[in-house]
Each structure stands twice: as structure tokens, then as C-alpha cells.
Amino acid sequence: CNPAVPSPHGSGGVLPEDPAGSAAGSTAGCGRAKGLSFLARRKEEDCSCAKSSSGISPTLSLKACTLAGMASKTTSTIMPKRIAHVPSLQSTSLQRPVIPTEFGAKVPTNIRQRYLNLFIDECLKFCSSSQEAFDKALSEEKVAYERSTSRNIYLNVAVNTLKKLRSLVPNSPTKTSNKKVVSHEAVLGGKLAAKTSFTLNRSGSLRAEDLTGAALYRRLKEYLMSEEQLKENGYPMPHPEKPGRAVLFTAEEKKTTDSSCRICCRCGTEYMVSASGTCIRKEECVHHWGRLRKQRVPGGWETHYSCCSGAVGSPGCQVAKQHVHDGRKESLDGFVKTFEKLPTTDGYPGIYALDCEMCYTKQGLELTRVTVINSDLKVVYDTFVKPDTKVVDYNTRFSGVTEEDLENTSITLRDVQAVLLNMFSADTILIGHSLESDLFALKLIHGTVVDTAIVFPHRLGLPYKRALRTLMADYLKRIIQDNVEGHDSSEDARACMELMVWKIKEDAKVKR
Template structure:
């Protein structure tokens, strides 16, 4: 494994690490999402014009509710419908939002029961916020950047990175407020809070983990994050994550070489259901995440581990992994636990 070697072990160890990296990239390629999957799951797609994205116009997205936004239309008006409680409200000025307080359920509704409070579907919300919020900007096609073709490295690995983003509600909608990127060695290559472009309405802390204190003094902007991605990624870099369409919309990134753990590990009941990342991590890695304050690095690492575990399991099952760890004959689960 690449993370098993250090510079002190000499050039041959470095070359072996590079070879392993290229091999892992080749194995991971079989799980890259197809163009059809990117379309159906609401990924931003090349729009035919500079800095603009295109979203599939299909009732399929609304019926299955797998896209990051419940509408294919970009609502740029001041009249909004609250993302949480569904009440109408108006943004009169950047400093004034009508409609009063928002009472809503912050958890998921499963089998007609809200997980946040155990109440029946249709019951009054269990959480109260000071204002209504919207996510209409998630269908804004402007401001996107696109990864480009770059020369392929000697080891054949243009890079594999896992991404997790957090968003908070502003006057403009849902905006990026935190991003973490880790490489295939689980090393953090980028981790930053991000200053939104407009006034904050709700930090969305219960889901994002981002607080007012976290953003104090932060100067990093979305443009700074985009510049880092364009410098680091190429068109062939494999980006890994869970329901990455939402992350790409938050990053305003168009990229087509994607491995999505929600597709690698489909829900037993099929679409529109998707297994939660914490469920997959616990089931396939014996890894328990999201048990306290939300951590974007924890989620990014979990996604990378899930993706690597998938290809390692395939390699192990086909017999290529039987000689791993000095040829000792051991169970697959122990092999994976040792790997991580």
C-alpha cells in the first residue's frame, strides 16, 4: 500500500508505492458512474457555454427525489417556499425576510414516523428556527468551473480524492461553508471553512456541524476552493463521495469522473432510496461515524475507505488478494481491517 512506505525506505519503495497507486486507480475505474447515472442523479453537466452548467430536465428527478433540488427550475425571484416547513415567504431586502419563525422536523420521515422526535408524519414540527430558508440557488447554472485534460502521470494515476462539503442557508440559498478533501492514503490535502457570498440566515448546524464561531475571521471564498480544485484535479481524476451531486452543486464544479458510494452500495429497495453514509460505514467497515458533531473529514475518509474496500473485496474474492500481507491465509474482514 502507498501509505506503508516512507522516503527513508529508498527509491524502490517509492516506486512500489507509485505502482500500487496506479493499480488502485485502474481498479477504481470500473466503478466510475456512467453519463446516464450522472444525468439521472442530478449532477451538474456541461452546459455548452463557459462557466455554465446544465441540469437534466426530467420528471424522473422529481418523482424519485434523488436530485439535490426538488425542482429543475431556477427560481431567482424574491418569492420563496421554505425548504423546511414549506410555507411561503418573501426576501424583501438582504436584511429583511418575511414569514416569522420556521417550525419544522429536522430528521427524516421513515414509515410515516419522524426520526427526530418519533412523531407521526403530518404532526407539528419539533424544531423552531428564527427564519425561513430556501435552496433555490441549487439550480443556478452560472459560476461553474470545469476540470480539464492534463498529462497522465507515469504511474497512470491522475489522482483519487474523496470530498465532503457542508452547506448553510443564506439569503442566496444553500451556500458552501466547509469542505474537506482527502487522498487515497486518507491524508487531508485540503480542509477549510468557506465564507459565503451573502448574509447568513441559518448555519444549519444540526446537519452541517458549522457554527457562527467557525466562520469568524474566515476569508476563504468559493473561488479560492475552485482554484485549488482546478490546480489539483484533472478531467481524469477520480472524485469519490456520497451523493456527490449535492457537493458538486455547492462547489459549482463540473466533473465527470465520479465514484459515488451511494451507487457502489445501492439500497436494497432500489431508487429512490439511498443508504445513509453512516449505515454503509457501520455495515461494511465496522466504522461508526456521525455520532456527535458533524465532521466533514470523517465523512470524506469514510467515503474513501468504502470505495477502497469495494475494490479490495473484489480483488480478494477473485484470488488476487490471497497473497496479501505476506501470503497469510486470513479472512476478508481481517484483511480489510488491517488495510485501514
């Protein structure tokens, strides 16, 4: 076997060993490369033994093999073409519904669309058809939107709706684990933690017993309103010279020059009354029962009523039989003040949350219901109250009190004051939301107060205050005051107590 490879050009010589010759051979055409590849493979197969015995230079063999490998790699191969993904007919058969864009809406359209898509994803898991899933998701989103008066409330309602839909999915996977539950303290302490004498206590954590009784009382004292705050927020204060009379520091007492002329607190109309408080001329009160809310619109902000989205100055959306006025801060006589009592054995004067409901009478707003709960969220006093004068509007939309509720009631304001003076002392902590309004209705003077409207202030400061239902939605993720029949005083009082317990826990985390 001759190791010399014939030249493809017919020269009969061997391959040159200089680099220039190698370069020339490597740059030959495709036909030459195929010939070299064939000859090199024959050389490797038939003459492997001759390389060592014939005395041919190893360098020549290496170059021949190298050229053969380079030639083999220059052969062309056919690559398969890439095929683009084609969507299935199932995903393109039905278009998902889209929330129409509405400028200045109470909930942004993109947020509504996001939750609608989540509702659809869950409904597709248990509905028989895509159209059925779309219809159910649309109805659920519509209910959530109609129940909400703001963006935050919508988010909470939507989250609860999403949880409800997920619970309807059949055979939903539940995470089960047979692993033994180990506490964080056990992990820190190690295997010998149970056998040794040391313990691990977190300085900032609160146990259940730290938020009851005297322990809760001590923590709530940090949130008590000062005397300056009581005056600034319009709380009734004792008159320095006239016992049984209150004084108000935020507004001057109304001059009694013309007691027959009043201004309606709902529509702002001036109207005349007789000496007994009866309207001289019967006329309807057309008003907006909602509050003014600012809404962002293209180019700026607009102010609308929350009840009907009407602009400022638009005709009212509610019609009442006659005009009414507040009158609570004008009649400052008949007030009682909580008094000092001997301390109990445990040094715990008590913690209560209270809320009152009122209706319009000839003399203004008067008490119709009062509810008091203790720190364990249990109702300790709840009663309807008969107003002193004739009722002209039961204010059921907000009070929840109807004519039937007061029909057989004989409890008067004086009876309620006697019960509360026996239940409270001057050191008892009373919790409420804008509690000055309730104290005016009760004609009660009390200075040991925790007001959730002050603990959770409005970002714009006074006189703006955040609504109780907004605080519950933002911090405790719960919807309250959602009954079309009016507020429930026990629900509102319980909400105030729960907010303060939550606040204490959160502040304890910061202090750790």
C-alpha cells in the same frame, strides 16, 4: 453326596429331565425359588468332585446350576429413590431486569433483552453484588439504545459495549501459545518450500501495494459512473452553449417569473422575500429535522420522523428563527469545469475523496467548509469558506460549522475553485457520498466520479439512497457522525475512501 435333589413338595424324586418338567419347575413360586437357590449352592460347593466320579449325567448338573442361577436372579432388590434438583438460593434471590415491550420501537425488544443478559453475565464477573451488576448492565444498555437510530447501529454499539465489559474482567484468561506460527503457504509447500524455487500465489488475493497509487486507480475505474448515471442522479453537466453555466437533467430549471416567492425546504411553508433575499415577514420555522422512517407496528407499517418519532403531519419538534430554501440547483451560473492535463510519468492522475459542509444564506445553501483527502487517508486540503451572502442559519446540527468558525475566514468560493482546479484534472477520480450535492456547493463540473451511494444502492432504488453512517455500520462495523456538534467533513471523506477499498477487496474475493 447324592446328586439327586429332593422335591420341595415331598415327592422324594429327582428333578425331571424333560423340558416340560424344567418349565414347570421354573414357574414355581418365590418360596420354591429360594429353596432351589440354597440347595444348588450347597451342591456346587460340596459335590464338585463327585460330579465326575459318580457317573451322574452332566446334563443333570447343568440344569441344576441353571435353575439355581435363575432363582438367584428373581430375588428382589431395593433401588434408591431419585432426588429432584433443588435450585440454590443464590440463583433465586434476585430476578434479572426485563426490557419492557414497546411496539414499533427502533430496536426489537428481544434483541435488547438478549444483549442486556450478556451485559449482566459480564458485570457479574467483576461487580461486588448482583444488584450492582444489574444496575451497571441496565445503564450500559440504555446508553447503547439512546445512541442508536436503527437496529443495525444498535447491534454495532452493543457489540462494542460487550467488548468493553469483557476487558474489565480481572484476570481474564488470555490465550498464549508457544507454537511456531506457520503461514498457509508454508503448509501447502511443505518443509522444502523455502529451499526450492517454486512459489505459491493466490490469484484472487490483494496485497497492500495493489490498493495504492496507480494500482488502486485501475481498480476504481470499474466503479466509475457513466454519463447516463451522472444525468440520472442529478450531477451538474456543462451547458452546451453557455460556458460557465451548468445544466441539470433531472429537473427543469426554475422559471424566474416570481423571484419574491419561495418555499421553505424544511417545513414546506411559502414565504415572501425582498429583492436582496430578506424575509419580508418575520416568522418562526417549526419543522422536523429528521427523516421519515417506516416502522413495523401490529397490523402493518407506520411512517414516523427519526428525530422525535412523530407521525406524518404532526407539529415540528424544532424551531428556527426564519424560513430557508436550498437554491443550489436554481443558481446554475458561475460553474467551473476540470480540464485535461498532460499525463504524469507514472500515468496516475490521482484519487481523492471530498466532502463539503453548507449553511443557509439569503440565497440558499452555500459552501462553508471543504475537505479533501488522498488515497492514504491523509488530509491534503481543509478550509473554512466565507459565503458570498449573509448567513441566516449556520445549520450547525448537520454542518458542524459555527459562527466563530467563519468569523475570521477570508477564503471565498473562487479561492477554493482555483485550488481544486490546480489539484484535480479531468481524469482524477473523485470519491464521495451523493457527490452531486458537494459539486453543486463547489460549483464544479467533473465527470470522473465514484459515488458510494450508487456503489451501495438502496434496495428500493432511486430516489432512495442509503445514509453514509448506515453503510459504515453495516460493512465496516464503525459508528460515524455520532457527534452532537454536527458532522465532520474529514470523517465523512475518509469513510467514503475506506468503503471503496473494502468494496474492492470483497469483490476480489468473489472473482477468485
